[in-house]
Amino acid sequence: MWHKMLKLTFGLTLAALTSASTPMNDYAVRVKELSYRDTSSGGLIIHATYYKKNKSTYKVTFQLFHTVDDGDSVLLEEETFPSGIPSDGELPDYELKATQIGKDNAFTFAITTSDPSYTSEKKTVHYRPSGEKYLEVEEKHNHKPLNSGYYKEIYTMLRGYEISEDYFIFDNFEETVVEPVYKYFDIRRFRFTYHNSKGKTLNATCRFSFYDAFNLFPGFPIQEETMFRSIPLTIYADSDGYYHFAFGAQLYFQPTTYQSSMIYEEGYRGTSFLYFPKRYADQLNDINCLINIDVDSFFDYNISATFSLKYEKKFFGHCNDSAYCIESEMDYGNNVKEHVYEVEL
Amino acid sequence: MILLLVAIWGLLLGSVSLVSSTVYHSIDHAFTSLNYALPDLWVVTDVEGELEAPLYDTYLVETTSIQHLSHNLKGVIDRYQIGFYYFDAETMEEVEGRYVSGVRLSLRAAVPFTSDYYKAMNYLITETNYAE
Numbered sequence: 001m002w003h004k005m006l007k008l009t010f011g012l013t014l015a016a017l018t019s020a021s022t023p024m025n026d027y028a029v030r031v032k033e034l035s036y037r038d039t040s041s042g043g044l045i046i047h048a049t050y051y052k053k054n055k056s057t058y059k060v061t062f063q064l065f066h067t068v069d070d071g072d073s074v075l076l077e078e079e080t081f082p083s084g085i086p087s088d089g090e091l092p093d094y095e096l097k098a099t100q101i102g103k104d105n106a107f108t109f110a111i112t113t114s115d116p117s118y119t120s121e122k123k124t125v126h127y128r129p130s131g132e133k134y135l136e137v138e139e140k141h142n143h144k145p146l147n148s149g150y151y152k153e154i155y156t157m158l159r160g161y162e163i164s165e166d167y168f169i170f171d172n173f174e175e176t177v178v179e180p181v182y183k184y185f186d187i188r189r190f191r192f193t194y195h196n197s198k199g200k201t202l203n204a205t206c207r208f209s210f211y212d213a214f215n216l217f218p219g220f221p222i223q224e225e226t227m228f229r230s231i232p233l234t235i236y237a238d239s240d241g242y243y244h245f246a247f248g249a250q251l252y253f254q255p256t257t258y259q260s261s262m263i264y265e266e267g268y269r270g271t272s273f274l275y276f277p278k279r280y281a282d283q284l285n286d287i288n289c290l291i292n293i294d295v296d297s298f299f300d301y302n303i304s305a306t307f308s309l310k311y312e313k314k315f316f317g318h319c320n321d322s323a324y325c326i327e328s329e330m331d332y333g334n335n336v337k338e339h340v341y342e343v344e345l
Numbered sequence: 346m347i348l349l350l351v352a353i354w355g356l357l358l359g360s361v362s363l364v365s366s367t368v369y370h371s372i373d374h375a376f377t378s379l380n381y382a383l384p385d386l387w388v389v390t391d392v393e394g395e396l397e398a399p400l401y402d403t404y405l406v407e408t409t410s411i412q413h414l415s416h417n418l419k420g421v422i423d424r425y426q427i428g429f430y431y432f433d434a435e436t437m438e439e440v441e442g443r444y445v446s447g448v449r450l451s452l453r454a455a456v457p458f459t460s461d462y463y464k465a466m467n468y469l470i471t472e473t474n475y476a477e
Contacts, residue, residue, distance in 0.1 A: 315399070336430045336449065338430045343426070344423065
């Protein structure tokens with residue numbers, strides 16, 4: 001969570017600075033260009049091109065490395081041509097996220113060949129911080145809990161002089177969610193709006209978790225330590241511009257027991273809802289739930305909402321606490337056409 | 346001597362009456378306790394739509410009722426006759442098909458030394474005031 005202001009000093013050294021090996025005119029293949037450019041989300045795009053100097057049919061391998069703060073080099077990309085390169089070319093652009101960028105970065109484009117008459121070539125570009133420009137991440141919100149019924153969360157993110165702001169308004173995330181009857185839970189009931197100052201669309205990974213105290217939902221993955229079961233969520237927008245959640249995995253339920261599962265079994269039906277098993281309305285009338293939203297924005301951050309799930313009435317049960325019940329009465333008539341079974345014991 | 350015969354006759358009659366009464370009550374208990382199984386026999390036919398009224402699954406009603414009675418009456422009687430009649434709980438008119446809102450169950454069984462056991466019960470799925 002970005003719950004405090006972070007300040008990281010950044011400097012920009014825009015030129016390619018060094019070449020780690022001595023160039024030789026005899027290379028079969030040479031580095032043409034190694035450069036980077038900023039992305040709108042605060043990252044960098046690394047661009048590496050090469051050209052064919054001499055004809056060679058030996059194996060050529062191109063590698064792009066990233067070294068952060070004098071740490072280990074991480075291989076970003078690799079491309080191999082077993083029979084030499086046919087012509088000039090380039091590696092696919094590599095996008096480095098803002099969170100991957102350190103105070104001191106080195107990008108190295110290395111070319112190696114199996115041709116014994118040539119040596120390998122390596123070129124490095126540095127991207128270093130200076131004190132003149134800075135990266136600032138700031139989170140602002142109105143300090144109301146997400147469950148207060150109305151919530152506005154603003155993430156302000158600055159990198160250099162760029163400002164990106166995410167605005168969320170959660171307007172029906174309540175502390176206690178009350179469904180009318182004990183039958184199933186429809187996750188689509190929640191809605192929120194999202195706006196980014198740079199016009200970015202929402203990119204987030206979400207999941208719904210619930211506490212299975214009585215082990216009544218064995219068809220869902222569980223975290224053993226917490227007894228919370230999880231279902232992935234997707235996000236969709238309605239015609240009014242609100243975002244909603246939907247279960248991101250196919251759910252199933254047994255139509256006579258209402259046993260629910262993410263795994264299909266014979267006799268189960270597909271559903272968009274999380275069904276609750278019959279007979280357990282009393283045990284399941286206060287379920288601890290959690291919605292987790294991992295936002296992939298200018299920087300990655302997390303929003304979570306906890307709530308208690310309750311029901312006003314049972315769907316079926318006693319007439320004084322259920323939406324439907326059974327009324328029984330003696331029947332003294334006997335002139336109906338019954339389906340009659342003779343049963344021998 | 347006469348008094349002894351009368352006493353034996355009385356004891357015999359008493360025993361027969363006790364047996365009949367015990368069998369009768371066992372059958373009645375098995376039949377009336379079916380209402381504890383019935384609340385689990387509902388289904389909703391279109392589960393993805395609006396909150397639909399639950400209905401009895403007639404297959405479940407018949408198999409569950411026969412299993413329940415057979416389990417409880419084994420060793421009490423040799424055979425019984427169970428009848429099912431399905432109707433609409435609002436109109437009370439007969440309905441055919443897999444799903445219904447009302448079922449009439451009737452049970453007939455021979456009881457030794459007395460008249461047959463016979464009882465019929467209607468079980469109607471109804472909407473409570475809450476759901477209106």
